[in-house]
Amino acid sequence: MIESWRWYGDLDKISLSEISQTGAGSIVTALHEIPYGEVWPTQTIAARKSRIEAAGFDWTVVESLPIHESIKRGEGDLSPLFANYRQSMANLASQGIKTICYNFMPLLDWTRTxxxxxxxxxxxxxxxxxxxxxxxxxxxxxxxxxxxxxxxxxxxxxxxxxxxxxxxxxxxxxxxxxxxxxxxxxRYDIAGLRGALLAYEGVGRDEIRANVKRFLNEVGPAAEDLGLRLAVHPDDPPRDILGLPRIVSDAEDLRWLFSAFDSPANGLTLCSGSLGANPENDVPALAEEFADRIYFAHLRNVAKEADGSFEEAAHLEGDTDMVALIRVLLAEQEHRKYAGHEDHLIPFRPDHGHVLLSDHSRELVSGYPLIGRLRGLAELRGVIRGVAGS
Structure with a gap:
């Protein structure tokens, strides 16, 4: 598996030189400074890639190429937004970046209290x-x-x-x-959030499903032509939030999504933490069912409570059997290798992490400390080496 690390570019207080000391060889990043819906210019992508490579890394996965809220709502003339998304995809492909993580969560991304x-x-x-x-x-x-x-x-x-x-x-x-x-x-204040929610009035589960299907039908053929893999990120948490429907939360959702645009270009970011927060989900079993669609993995763990609460556990603790999950991912890699796929290795990153030691004394992107993720990467690396050698 390819050890990677999420980096927020100039928005990140953790430097590439610090990341190099973790042992990760690949960077997962995005052009977070560009507003949603605008084209990512080739020159800007190339500059980011050159900066990453100069520090000794590869840029293997884009996380994320965001989807404009109008597409999620199915609102207005969306042709320019779809055209911009396809152009950004083409510009990324021209720089050799072939895996794009995205999500279709309405309004908010991951949600914590x-x-x-x-x-x-x-x-x-x-x-x-x-x-x-x-x-x-x-x-x-x-x-x-x-x-x-x-x-x-x-x-x-x-x-x-x-x-x-x-x-x-x-x-x-x-x-x-x-x-x-x-x-x-x-970020929204209370009044701003109320206003943003009004724009979703009348948009239910069926409408969101129709809108993601339209998105895939608009950009999926271009992804096929470009040799790109779109890897949807599951809902986090996997439940409706603020009355907004979540549609990538369990096995039934994934079966529907992959049938909505049945193509190898339509894939999954296997996030063990997001899927693991749903008590009905057996994450290793989900990984086994959808193994051929997994193009990227977020490995972390959660400890769930009876009332629907959960907190992020250490990577090898919590409710998900991480060893069993890694066995599934390594088996899928071997299957791809013997099927003749040159890019059979699955990139993963230690997702989130506890704030530990000197993490407490520095400014960090929430959920993305240095020491906590280093601990997670070291633990996952040990499991991967152990399982691969067993």
Missing amino acids: DLAAPVAGGGTCLRFDAVKMCAFELHMLGRQDAAHDYPPDVLVKAGDWYQTSSESERSALLAAIMAGIPGAFE
């Missing part, structure tokens, strides 16, 4: 707390339909949390939920 939940030994992790999320939706945002999305005990606890919380705690909750929006873009 706590960016620094304590873990044993003094570190911190990302956490999704169902009680806090319910309090945010129902009492801060005023989304009354949220009462139907949570069990009665969570509703009661959410009311208690809201009544006893301070303004600073509520502000921290809003900031945590907004932290999942990638890139250098303004």
Whole structure:
């Protein structure tokens, strides 16, 4: 497997020289500075690639080439946006970058309620707390339909949390939920989020499915012609958020997605943390079912709770059997190798990580510390070497 590391370019306080000391040989990045829907210029892609290669890395995966919200809503004349996306794909392919991770989550990317939940030994992790999320939706945002999305005990606890919380705690909750929006873009306040949600009124699960199918039919043939692989990232968390439907959360969703545009260009970013947050998902079994569509892997772990809460565990702890999952990925690599695929190796990265040691004293992108991810990479590297040699 190809050891990679997510890097946010000039938005990242972790330098390429520091990343080189982790042992990773590949960089996963994107042009986060370019607004959604605009073309990624070839010259800008080439400059980023040259910078990465000068530091001794390959640039193997784009994460992400974002999809404009109008496409997700199916709103207006989308021809220019689809044309821009195809052009960005062509520009990436011209520079030898052939794997594009993307997601179709409406409005928000990954969603957490706590960016620094304590873990044993003094570190911190990302956490999704169902009680806090319910309090945010129902009492801060005023989304009354949220009462139907949570069990009665969570509703009661959410009311208690809201009544006893301070303004600073509520502000921290809003900031945590907004932290999942990638890139250098303004986060919403409560009023702004309400306005953004209004634009999704009347857009349900069927509409989102129709819109992702349209997206794939618009850009998929170009991906085939360019030799590109589109790798959808699962919903994080794999449940509806803010009343917005999530459509890449389980095996049934993936079966539907791959049938909507049945092509090897239509693939999966296997994120064990996102899929693992759904109690119904057996992540190694999902990986085995969709092995031939896995073009990129995010390896991390979660510890789930009965009320729908979860927190990010250490990479070899939590609820997902990481050894079993890696066995599936290595077996798929061998299958591709014997089938004659030159690019049979699956790139992966240690996804997220606990904030540990000197991570606490530096500015970091939420979820992407240096030491915590280094620990995760070292652990995963050991499992991969052990399984491969067994």
